[in-house]
Amino acid sequence: MEPHEDAKDEKKANKVLKTLFVSLVIDLLGFTVILPLFPSLLEFYKTNDKGSLYSTMEATVSAFRKTIGVPETEDVNSVLFGGLIGSLFSFLQFLNSPVFGAISDVYGRKPMIIISLTGSVISYLVWMMSDSFLLFLVARIIAGISEANVSISTAAIADLPSAKLRSRGMAAVGIAFSIGFVVGPLIGVLFSKYFSNHGMFFVGPAAFGVVITVVDIFYVLKCLPETLHPSKRAKSVISSFPEFLHLLNPFALFKFSAVKSVTNTKKSSTLKSLGLVYFLYLFLFSGLEFTLTFLAHKRFGFTRMDQGKMFALLGFTMAVVQGGYVRRKMLGRERKLAASGIVFLIAGFILVGFSWSPTVLYAGLLLFAIAAATVIPCLSSLTASHGLVSEKGRVMGILRSLGALARAIGPMLASASYWLLGAKITYIGGGVLLLVPLKLLLSIKPELESSDSEAKTK
Template structure:
């Protein structure tokens, strides 16, 4: 099943990531149309935020901030949906929930293809965010089929699928952007291609993905698994893993600490990732093409690391390796903060890529060892939900700091703050050997 999961994820992520380089032109298109009430409302919110943090009033940064708002909304919806879908897969099985998720994402692309106004486009993103539970279910499938000593290899394969998707998908989107450079009006071709990819993905999943959670090992009902929906959508309940019942108290405490570490790490990480476009444009005059090459460089390093070191990592070493990778992120932040030459910038980005390749797969592998077989979906859904919440909040916090105190102070503060998740991971009391 591991190659099946890998191919299904790559197809899904190609469709998902190809919109990223198209967002600025899409937002410009909607801004030049008769603006509906929703566009005006969000534009006012972005304008107020820009004034609050002191960002310059230029079309480029207004577009980046507007895109960041849309991205944060998508991540927040994933925060709400991931644990619910994970718990559903514990009751109804992995395969039907993956199919349901893929259909929902496909519907969002259909709406995107006909979204000649901004409200329809936002509706497509809302449906896509609510439906995007296939990644957490895929991690649960890997946990189902992999013995503990080989689970890290499976999580590394999921990480490689992400890296491949985030390398090739934006390049496809950039290709559509170049093709549409001289045309006028709305272009549905990228959305139609995304629909094609999702259709192939859906057919592939239907034909080749087998159920990995037998009926006798499932939760009897959604209520028996979580007792109520509230523990799956309340942030405080999610941090406490309240929906995971009947686990030893010591295991629950460790899950809570690792979940908190994961949230804090992605909070700081996503902030650097989002503000990096500001820094490279202001300091090195990077245009969209150069920034695309920069992220391609990061993606290639991630594929090499995940295909090499992470896949060969011995079981039980995930926490210690995560700590080492987080440590490399501290000099990465500082090198990027004070880089005045591109070689220094790329040295920092190399360390940034190493941490990107290691921390999330290793922490996911570790958290998948907790809970009973029928609880894996809920555990991994909650875990991924905490990451989505971090990605919803991190860019706004980092952007505020970046424009308020400058790049050097912003990344230096981020580097210092990374000692918090490192300390919590050390205090988790997990055996790392």
């Protein structure tokens, strides 16, 4: 290849990374405005909803509460209710990620990002008008079905021609998440305070989501180059009904059955191991992350504001670690960095489990944040090196789907453990169980972890 062509490709790749980073930050600012509002939203619908849906779901949560032994004196129904809605959202993500990824392998990344963002706009519009719990739930379902922007963006990063660019891109995705989860909730609180309509305090945050996502759509339309050349695209989304089921069947997803180029090869074993490590890590991480609100309130009397500051500090730490260290050091060291992150998380869980003061709690959470900043970008970068160019959407979509499945079931099981066995056993047990994905990750052969398979397309 001529030097000027290399420079041209490098310039295009840098533009892709910059545009995707900005787009993800915008998208995540809109996505996270709802997070601090869940307790108030549930209180609003409890008071104002005239239908029976809220009452039915509240009865379900109360039954679950009794099953896991939460004392009547503990005011945790809103947290469990929010967890149930969050699990529904994650389950829908589990269904949509591999399908959106496979479609993007055929029609390109850019059109599917636009479709995903358009679905998000619709969900915000429905939320803005949701004077009933049914409409609110419809809005969350639309959001869960359409929110595939992150999955497709990681597929676009996986299209980039070098491992260095892919590593930079995966780290950038992590930084975008950190920024979104630090700033977005604060925007949600401010807009709910100053922009409301007839007591519907969520109108402001929902309207913010509409406006900022429309801006994102126009930004992507104008600035994002298509990363998947037509000559390298898959011929069809599905060639048979069984192949379609591979995109929805959890057992087939763990085997990456839809990725034909690595089936029955050494790389197939590596890819399966990476998927299992990703799932197990997020299963334990998300479950124990969810119960932090219980622990901080019960053990140290943290208010919602205290907890908001706690999560903001976690997000800030993650952004610093990802931007200042992981982004620079990840290339060629993904497996070692991910393993180190899991070790940090094991130590963090044990510290949190034993924490006898807020200082010890924050020491454990610091290790928690370092792990959160390290493991997922590194595992994503390792996974992105597998499969043909025409399969990157499927590969990254399946990976995101496995993560969504972990987030759908982890919080509920961790909550049950927390209230049945106690915080100390739950957190120390989670730390011990993290030895399983750690051992599995270390068993992956280094020579297979960063292999580029684009050469197969030629």
